[in-house]
Amino acid sequence: MRVTEANAGRIGALAAGGGSSLAALAFFAAASLGGYGWVARLGGAGWVFALSMIILLPTLMPLVRERAVKRGRHSAAD
Amino acid sequence: MATTHEHHRREVTIPVAGMTCAACVRKVEKALKGIPGVQECTVNLSAGKAGVVYDEGVCDVPQMARRIEEIGYEVPAARTDLLVLGMTPGHCEFVIGPAVRALPGVRDVTFNFSTDIVSVEHLESVTPAAEIKKAIRSLGYEVHDRGEGEDTADRERKLRRAEIRRQQINMLIAWPLGLVIMLFTFSSYAPLDSFMPSWADDKPLLFALTTPLVLGPGRQFFIHSWNGLRRGVTDMNLLYATGIGAAYGIAVVNTFFPDAGFGGEQATFYEAAALLIAFIVLGRYLEALTRGRTSEAIRKLIRLRPRTATVIRDGAEVEIAADEVVPGDVILVRPGEAIPVDGVVLEGYSAVDESLISGESIPVEKSAGDEVIAGSLNKTGAFRFEARRVGADTALAQIIRLVEDAQTTKAPIQALADRVAGNFILAVHALALAVFLFWFFAGYHWFFDESTRLILTPYKLTDLEVFGFALLVSVTVLVISCPCAVGLATPAAMMAGAGKGAEYGVLFKGADAVEAMSRIDTVVLDKTGTLTKGQPSVTDVIAGAVSGEHLLALAAAAERNSEHPLGEAIVRAASERGAAALETESFGSLPGLGVEASVREAEARTGVLLGNRALMAGRGVDATALSAEAERLEGEGKTVMFVAADGAAAGLIAVADTLKETSAAAVRELRRMGLEVVMLTGDNARTAAAIAAQLGIERVLAEVPPGGKADEVRRLQEAGRRVAMVGDGVNDAPALAQADAGVAIGSGSDVARETGSVVLVRDDVLDVAAAAQIARQTMRLVRQNLAWAFGYNAAAIPLAAGVLYPFTSQIVSPELAALLMALSSFSVTMNTLRMHGYRPPARSAGGGGEAARERPAARLVEAAR
Numbered sequence: 001m002r003v004t005e006a007n008a009g010r011i012g013a014l015a016a017g018g019g020s021s022l023a024a025l026a027f028f029a030a031a032s033l034g035g036y037g038w039v040a041r042l043g044g045a046g047w048v049f050a051l052s053m054i055i056l057l058p059t060l061m062p063l064v065r066e067r068a069v070k071r072g073r074h075s076a077a078d
Numbered sequence: 079m080a081t082t083h084e085h086h087r088r089e090v091t092i093p094v095a096g097m098t099c100a101a102c103v104r105k106v107e108k109a110l111k112g113i114p115g116v117q118e119c120t121v122n123l124s125a126g127k128a129g130v131v132y133d134e135g136v137c138d139v140p141q142m143a144r145r146i147e148e149i150g151y152e153v154p155a156a157r158t159d160l161l162v163l164g165m166t167p168g169h170c171e172f173v174i175g176p177a178v179r180a181l182p183g184v185r186d187v188t189f190n191f192s193t194d195i196v197s198v199e200h201l202e203s204v205t206p207a208a209e210i211k212k213a214i215r216s217l218g219y220e221v222h223d224r225g226e227g228e229d230t231a232d233r234e235r236k237l238r239r240a241e242i243r244r245q246q247i248n249m250l251i252a253w254p255l256g257l258v259i260m261l262f263t264f265s266s267y268a269p270l271d272s273f274m275p276s277w278a279d280d281k282p283l284l285f286a287l288t289t290p291l292v293l294g295p296g297r298q299f300f301i302h303s304w305n306g307l308r309r310g311v312t313d314m315n316l317l318y319a320t321g322i323g324a325a326y327g328i329a330v331v332n333t334f335f336p337d338a339g340f341g342g343e344q345a346t347f348y349e350a351a352a353l354l355i356a357f358i359v360l361g362r363y364l365e366a367l368t369r370g371r372t373s374e375a376i377r378k379l380i381r382l383r384p385r386t387a388t389v390i391r392d393g394a395e396v397e398i399a400a401d402e403v404v405p406g407d408v409i410l411v412r413p414g415e416a417i418p419v420d421g422v423v424l425e426g427y428s429a430v431d432e433s434l435i436s437g438e439s440i441p442v443e444k445s446a447g448d449e450v451i452a453g454s455l456n457k458t459g460a461f462r463f464e465a466r467r468v469g470a471d472t473a474l475a476q477i478i479r480l481v482e483d484a485q486t487t488k489a490p491i492q493a494l495a496d497r498v499a500g501n502f503i504l505a506v507h508a509l510a511l512a513v514f515l516f517w518f519f520a521g522y523h524w525f526f527d528e529s530t531r532l533i534l535t536p537y538k539l540t541d542l543e544v545f546g547f548a549l550l551v552s553v554t555v556l557v558i559s560c561p562c563a564v565g566l567a568t569p570a571a572m573m574a575g576a577g578k579g580a581e582y583g584v585l586f587k588g589a590d591a592v593e594a595m596s597r598i599d600t601v602v603l604d605k606t607g608t609l610t611k612g613q614p615s616v617t618d619v620i621a622g623a624v625s626g627e628h629l630l631a632l633a634a635a636a637e638r639n640s641e642h643p644l645g646e647a648i649v650r651a652a653s654e655r656g657a658a659a660l661e662t663e664s665f666g667s668l669p670g671l672g673v674e675a676s677v678r679e680a681e682a683r684t685g686v687l688l689g690n691r692a693l694m695a696g697r698g699v700d701a702t703a704l705s706a707e708a709e710r711l712e713g714e715g716k717t718v719m720f721v722a723a724d725g726a727a728a729g730l731i732a733v734a735d736t737l738k739e740t741s742a743a744a745v746r747e748l749r750r751m752g753l754e755v756v757m758l759t760g761d762n763a764r765t766a767a768a769i770a771a772q773l774g775i776e777r778v779l780a781e782v783p784p785g786g787k788a789d790e791v792r793r794l795q796e797a798g799r800r801v802a803m804v805g806d807g808v809n810d811a812p813a814l815a816q817a818d819a820g821v822a823i824g825s826g827s828d829v830a831r832e833t834g835s836v837v838l839v840r841d842d843v844l845d846v847a848a849a850a851q852i853a854r855q856t857m858r859l860v861r862q863n864l865a866w867a868f869g870y871n872a873a874a875i876p877l878a879a880g881v882l883y884p885f886t887s888q889i890v891s892p893e894l895a896a897l898l899m900a901l902s903s904f905s906v907t908m909n910t911l912r913m914h915g916y917r918p919p920a921r922s923a924g925g926g927g928e929a930a931r932e933r934p935a936a937r938l939v940e941a942a943r
């Protein structure tokens with residue numbers, strides 16, 4: 001999907017969601033290997049996902065938007 | 079393409095209400111920068127303003143205001159109601175509407191054709207009411223002020239009151255409910271168990287009590303953080319929301335699914351969620367109550383602006399809005415009225431209180447030809463004056479603008495605080511994640527024991543399992559951290575400092591000026607016009623053969639036609655001392671020597687010579703008897719003139735530039751502060767040394783040409799000194815610009831034109847010491863605030879993360895964390911409010927040897943009431 005100023009927010013959110021899901025999955029896998037119960041594994045994965053979203057969303061969205069704006073300027077200059 | 083963008087570049091200042099911490103600043107900045115077309119954006123928390131540079135061909139101000147409101151803040155627009163005559167429904171709204179909406183700061187226009195009222199909601203700082211009226215008039219309509227609108231200050235005040243009221247209501251719900259929930263939660267512990275009913279700690283009951291609290295007063299945190307998150311920005315609300323949400327979520331799961339492994343029924347944190355909300359709401363309430371007070375000084379100045387003026391048009395008195403007065407209008411001012419614009423008195427006589435501008439506590443008498451200044455108060459008589467400077471050009475408007483600029487700019491020291499505060503929330507969430515992972519995978523297994531309890535509570539966490547424990551510690555880290563304090567530390571103190579400066583007639587042109595002024599160790603004072611009055615006057619009359627009065631009368635007659643400053647001083651002294659006015663029959667100027675004149679006294683004529691030794695010697699006058707006196711006076715830095723009458727030496731007249739009344743006290747005060755005082759002058763070394771000796775100045779830089787002053791300042795800086803240059807701001811401009819802090823002694827009405835980073839409204843060098851003292855006090859507050867804010871977070875976050883747990887088996891409860899967080903932010907605000915009671919020693923009773931003066935702005939406000 002081409003990143004534009006209009007869809008930059010959605011793409012940023014998707015990227016943050018993907019990254020957070022990976023972090024939660026990694027946690028779940030590590031907790032499963034450690035022999036933790038289902039509640040701890042699922043609850044922990046949920047908390048890791050929530051915190052990762054909170055960290056990644058405001059970090060990735062401006063980055064994606066900035067890239068889109070730059071690309072827009074280059075296109076206009078061309 | 080780039081050139082087109084340059085053409086459309088525009089700068090605006092948008093008021094923003096509802097920001098509570100540095101994270102809010104970052105949130106607003108990010109939101110605005112996210113709008114295509116916005117090129118630069120700086121938000122100031124204390125001033126509640128966003129300075130935006132944008133391409134007006136791409137975006138507009140209403141779009142920015144909408145974006146700010148979308149993320150949960152308010153843009154307090156002013157409402158101006160105008161009586162527009164000649165409108166017809168169905169047509170004129172399509173003529174007036176687009177024209178008014180096209181103005182950059184206009185947000186909305188509504189028409190009431192039954193009353194002929196057009197209500198315009200606009201950002202005053204972008205589009206003032208006068209511009210709207212002008213636009214409608216240009217369409218051919220007659221426009222009158224209805225006077226019922228609200229200016230931005232009114233609207234801001236209303237919003238602040240509404241916020242206080244909202245948090246009051248929240249407190250009324252949160253505190254009683256929170257305390258009941260806490261009592262019920264601990265009802266099975268001694269001593270509560272002796273009188274509390276057994277059903278009190280029933281979990282569904284606690285759920286029923288806590289849920290309205292989370293959905294009521296707690297709802298604001300979830301809404302604000304969601305609004306921010308969906309645009310990719312974070313603020314303090316997110317910390318609150320995650321903390322409250324996690325505590326409440328665990329409690330609900332443990333109530334209805336006790337076997338889920340989250341700690342069971344004994345680990346329901348309803349009281350944590352409830353007290354978290356109660357403490358945060360308390361913090362919000364206290365902040366709303368105190369935040370506005372740091373900017374009180376500027377509001378007092380703004381309130382001095384009269385809204386109406388009585389203008390003489392076609393011989394009749396017409397009352398119009400003050401912002402509609404144009405230069406050239408003749409304005410009538412009655413006793414007790416405030417002067418609406420700057421101008422010159424045409425007729426009438428009165429005493430005017432100008433203490434706001436000049437610092438003169440005694441009302442100044444005004445008659446035809448005298449200047450009057452907007453915002454000053456007419457005390458006794460009525461007079462008419464011609465408007466010269468109106469609107470943004472008036473001295474009062476310039477002072478307000480300077481103070482506002484100082485309050486909205488960011489000091490260099492703030493850069494670090496901004497960087498930390500801006501990324502603080504993300505860092506705290508990252509830390510909370512790390513803490514969770516540590517306690518989940520390692521800490522719990524290494525350190526957990528059954529006697530685990532929360533600090534200051536009897537609440538044991540014996541049944542808490544690994545997930546519940548790690549989550550609790552992680553939530554507490556989120557709740558205890560306080561980026562608010564870090565973000566608020568510098569701007570709040572700067573705001574208070576700039577306001578305090580304005581009260582004492584010291585205008586800092588930006589926060590960096592406050593910081594620079596606080597760091598100076600050397601003060602360079604220009605002699606003429608700064609330490610001295612800049613106008614020579616007669617200091618000594620040494621009479622020989624004739625009386626002193628007669629000598630002065632002869633000299634004055636000889637100099638009557640002279641335009642030389644020394645001659646003018648003699649004529650002025652003769653007039654002031656009541657010397658007889660003698661008739662001059664002939665007068666001749668002798669360049670480089672003096673003057674000669676023939677003066678008529680009754681029937682006799684006297685030949686008068688007035689000049690230097692060379693003149694006396696050239697004309698064969700024996701002045702040896704006066705030589706000793708002449709040398710003594712010259713040694714004191716005075717210019718000595720010999721007077722001869724009919725060829726015989728008659729006496730001496732000494733003229734010197736006299737010191738201002740407060741110069742000696744100012745130098746004493748500056749030295750008492752540990753500053754090195756240097757005098758800079760173009761005069762010869764002997765004169766300079768004499769003046770310096772009178773003032774107690776040890777270091778003198780004499781015979782410095784006007785162009786060399788900046789070089790002298792540079793040389794001092796190269797020697798490692800941090801220099802404040804004090805001058806009149808016109809001749810000394812290069813030196814003022816070169817200095818670390820350029821202090822311009824202003825003449826009140828020309829404040830904005832002066833060069834220099836600090837402007838003293840009064841013509842009083844003692845204010846240099848006051849400026850340095852206010853700046854030092856401001857920076858002291860900044861340092862205290864920053865030390866507290868960083869120190870609090872540095873100590874509290876590790877505590878919440880459980881660093882002491884392995885040794886004490888106790889962890890911080892989320893509610894205690896909330897209390898500490900609220901108190902931290904509140905402490906910074908309270909510490910800053912100490913500036914209100916501060917009085918610079920230079921302006922205190924006895925300070926610098928001068929009696930205390932009243933604070934001009936405050937006193938005028940009192941008078942206006």
